Amino acid sequence: MRTAAHFGCSLTETMERLCQAESGLTVVYKQHVSAVEMTGQKITAVLARDVITGVRYRYQGTCFVDATGDAWLAHLSGAKYRIGREARHQHEEAFAPETADLLTMSGCITNSxxxxxxxxxxxxxxxxxxxxxxxxxxxxxxxxxxxxxxxxxxxxxxxxxxxxxxxxxxxxxxxxxxxxxxxxxxxxxxxxxxxxxxMPYFDAKRESRRMVGDYILTQSDCVEGRRFEDVIAHSGWPIDLHHPRGIYSGHEGPFFSNSHVPLVSIPYRCLYSVNIENLFASGRNLSVSHVALGTTRLQSTIAAVGQAVGTAAAMCVQRGMLPRALGQEHITDLQQRLLRDDAFLFDLENQDPTDLARTAEVCASSVAHDEVWWPNLGIPGELLPLDRSRATFLARGVEEEIPALYLLLTNHTAEPLPVTIHVRLQADPDGFTTEEDTAVATATVAPGEHWTCFPMSIKTSLRYLWVWLEETPGLSWRVQKFPPLDWTRSERQTSAVKFRNIRWESHCIALVEPDIRPANCSTQNVINGYSRIRDHERYAWVSASEEGLPQWLELDWRQKHTVSTIHLTFDSDMNNPALPIQVPALPETLVTAYTIEGFDGENWHTLAEVSGNYLRKRVHRFASQTLAKVRITIHGSGNGKTARLFEVRAYS
Ligand SMILES: Cc1cc2nc3c(=O)[nH]c(=O)nc-3n(C[C@H](O)[C@H](O)[C@H](O)COP(=O)(O)OP(=O)(O)OC[C@H]3O[C@@H](n4cnc5c(N)ncnc54)[C@H](O)[C@@H]3O)c2cc1C
Incomplete structure (x- = not known):
């Protein structure tokens, strides 16, 4: 979105410009693929017709990617595919219907x-x-x-x-x-x-054919967060399956399932056909069950899958290989290439032997010592007194056991104060309307601010739960800014009125005891192999805010190397759980202006000077230089106070 704003044009036009800037890529428009030519189990060419002129085109190739959504290439080439919902027993999927059917999720025309x-x-x-x-x-x-x-x-x-x-x-x-x-x-x-x-005039499709690959991703892979050695992308959206009756589903709500998932790993084996040797799949026609499609079909996930498929297809062509063999023999190369191009592969670290930065010593002008790692809890906001009932609304999994809830409460008195919470379940997003308590729990809050544990034993049966506290003089409940998707808060003055929904904020609440720790902001983070925050130890280089800007970070090799490319990965605040909904014009954490200099043993030379940066990943290529040191000086950032850097790579 920021890219579109930067170019001053629509998202579609931005995509066109990005494609034009990519060497070796030709985009053709208005052509419909309607036939294939085959030799044995391989596609040798696809035939397409210009839908306006009727002219027929033939495209030869050694590898093909089916990104048609409807898996047309799979259908035309005889690749195995599925359509509709698998029966529960096929993959032991609790969210699947008892018997298989041909139902697919309906579309909708929301832009009316x-x-x-x-x-x-x-x-x-x-x-x-x-x-x-x-x-x-x-x-x-x-x-x-x-x-x-x-x-x-x-x-x-x-x-x-x-x-x-x-x-x-x-x-x-x-x-x-x-x-x-x-x-x-x-x-x-x-x-x-x-x-x-x-009203727009088209059928927006959510689901149709799904190609069958060497592996079919299923519900248990998703809800158990199963890790695969050949992971190439992740998904994190809930298993979001819309109700088969659509708008007529009444009190059952708009979802058939909308279960919370941990980080879902997508294996490379879901990306190519089980029986057509040179056919990849990308997008919603990936090799997944109907249930798993509930999470993988989201745009950011299929964008990541598309990057992996494109990279794999290019490697197949360069190495004269077929998709399956590439996965069996070169999966590490593929994963390392994806990491280098800034793909998010949670468990994997940079092990690129050609990255010179990994062998450097790193120092900086300053390091922050007061930063706190606040994992996935949004950003703490103001304290709101319990001078009225206050509530917060959470999106969770269906059929989940919740043994306790943790609330960040402040007791302003000198004595411990008892407080009671009411927990209620809800099928429909947005509603603080259910009348019945599923659980009531009481705890005592000691003077001061504490994460207070409310033990309970709830087995959820609906997607949403909401929690409310009665008016309790002397207590406050801290607001959470930028909470996870669908979390909101609410309040009401008296029990005679309805709760008033306040969007884009919740209260500080957690399902496991928050593990808040001091963050390691040392310089070593820029070569620790991770280009994002993993935990309080594997963090980012952050300069001391009291020192202000500019701040610098230096790689020192103690010997000279030929260097022609520097990769920098900045902190664009991707850990902010609210980012999918609220994209700030400029994240406070992002570096906006910097210079890169190289030291040849005698003099420093400017290699790059950047202002107005709005990107997370920057790659600077320059004429080869023989260098002993590289220094990155940060002159500007979103908050104007700190420099933050996740990763530096250097290549000859
Ligand atoms: C109404 C609706 C709302 C959604 N809301 C969200 C949302 O808020 N957030 C989110 O992340 N996801 C959302 N999704 C899901 C997401 O948008 C889709 O899963 C995703 O766009 C699918 O992308 P795709 O490229 O795989 O398939 P498609 O978007 O279907 O693209 C396939 C492309 O292939 C072309 N094509 C088809 N057949 C041929 C052929 N034979 N020859 C040549 N070209 C062909 C089509 O014209 C199309 O351009 C929504 C989906 C729908 C339908």
Whole structure:
């Protein structure tokens, strides 16, 4: 997004420009692949037709990547694929239905627009539009008058061969929802002045064919966070399977499953066909079960998979190999190449033997000693007194056991204070509306601020839980800024009124005891093999904030090396759990201006000078120099006070 803003153009145009800048890449538009030529179990060419002129094109190659979403190349070449939901027993998947079926997740056309005219307007949907159940029977908690991601059709349509029917059904659903808001909703007066503005004209598909690879990723791989030796990408979105009845699912909520997962690893073996020897898969047609698709189908995950597939395909071509053999013989090369290109591979560290930085001694002008590692807990905000009821809303897994909750509470008195929390389960996002307590727990807060443990034994059966505290004089509950996705907070003055939802903030709450420790900000971090924060030890070089800027960091080889490329990885605050939703214009942690200098034994030479940086990873190439030292001087950063650097690499 920042890139689009930087170029001053749309995201699509940005992509076009990035593709143009990539040597060896040719992009063709408006061509539909409709046939393949084969020799044995290998594709030798694909045939495509220009959808406007009808002209036919033939593309020969040694490796092919199916990124059509619908796995057309797999279908045309005879590669094995699946469609629909596997039966529960096939992969022991609790989230799968008892018996297999052909249901796929429906799309939706969320970019529709409802316009507020400012004056009452009557509107009735035509007869061919279905009617949704009136009032609360509809089963959705509506805050904002506008389309939602759950304005979906039931999954009865074939998105591949009946895409137009499927799209038409989405039109009917959207109009049905607007009719509901205008005529059937309990709060319909809020929608009285709205008119239907416009509706996009396409069938956005969530799911169709999935190619079968040497490995099929399944539910247990995801929920158990199974690690694979041939990992090439990760996923972290919940297992987000939408309800098969779409907008008609009523009180069952919009999800079939939306379970929290730990970091999911995607093995290389999911990326190529089990039976067509030179066919890769990328995107949503990856080798995963329907349940696992719930997490892998997200854009940032398939972008990471796309990087891995593209890199693997290029290596296959360069080395004259096929995808399976590359994985069996050169997986480490592939992983190291991905790390060098800034892919996120959690367990793997830089072991690139050609990286000269790994052999250097590193020193810096200053090192911070007061930074605290606050793992995945967002950023602590203000203290809010419990002078009223306060609540916080958490997205979690379904069927999860929660033995305790930890709340960051402050007791302003000199005596210990007892406090009671109420825990409630909820199917629907956004709602502080359930009336029934699932658990009630009491703890005593000692004077001062503490993470207070509330032991309980809850087995969750719904995706969301919310926790509220009664008015308790003398106590405060700290706000958490930038909480994880879907977490919000709420408050109410008296029990007679509804909780008021406050977005983009929660209160400080944790499911395991927070492990907050001093962070190691030493210079060694820039060559520790990790280009992001792993834990309080494997952190970043951070300069002392009281010293201000500029600050420098130096690599010293004690002997001369030929150097022509320097890689720098800055801290763009990717650990911030709120980043997917709230992208700051400029992260406070990011370096914005710097110089790179090289020392040839007698003099320092400027190798690069940068201002206005907005990127996490920068690669500087220059004419080869024989150097004993390299120095990076940071002149500017998002907060104007500290320099932060994750990794430095140097190549001859
Ligand atoms: C309504 C909706 C909302 C979503 N919301 C989110 C969200 O908020 N966040 C998120 O991360 N993900 C979201 N997703 C999921 C995510 O967007 C998709 O999983 C992802 O875009 C799939 O990308 P893909 O490239 O694999 O497939 P597609 O996006 O389907 O792209 C496939 C491409 O291949 C082309 N193609 C197909 N057949 C052929 C052929 N025979 N020849 C040539 N070209 C062909 C198509 O035209 C298309 O351009 C959403 C999905 C939907 C449908």
């Amino acid at each position: 627009v409802f316009l507020d005219t400012g004056a009452p307007v009557e509107w009735q949907a035509p007869d061919w539009v279905p009617r949704l159940p009136a009032g609360r029977a509809f089963g959705r908690n509506i805050e904002r008058i506008g389309p939602s991601w759950w304005t979906e059709a039931p999954n009865d349509f074939d998105d591949i061969y009946d895409a137009e029917l499927s799209r038409d059904e989405l039109f009917r659903v959207m109009l049905a929802y607007f009719h509901y808001l205008k005529n059937l909703w309990e709060e319909k007066e809020r929608a009285a002045s709205y008119v239907f503005g416009r």
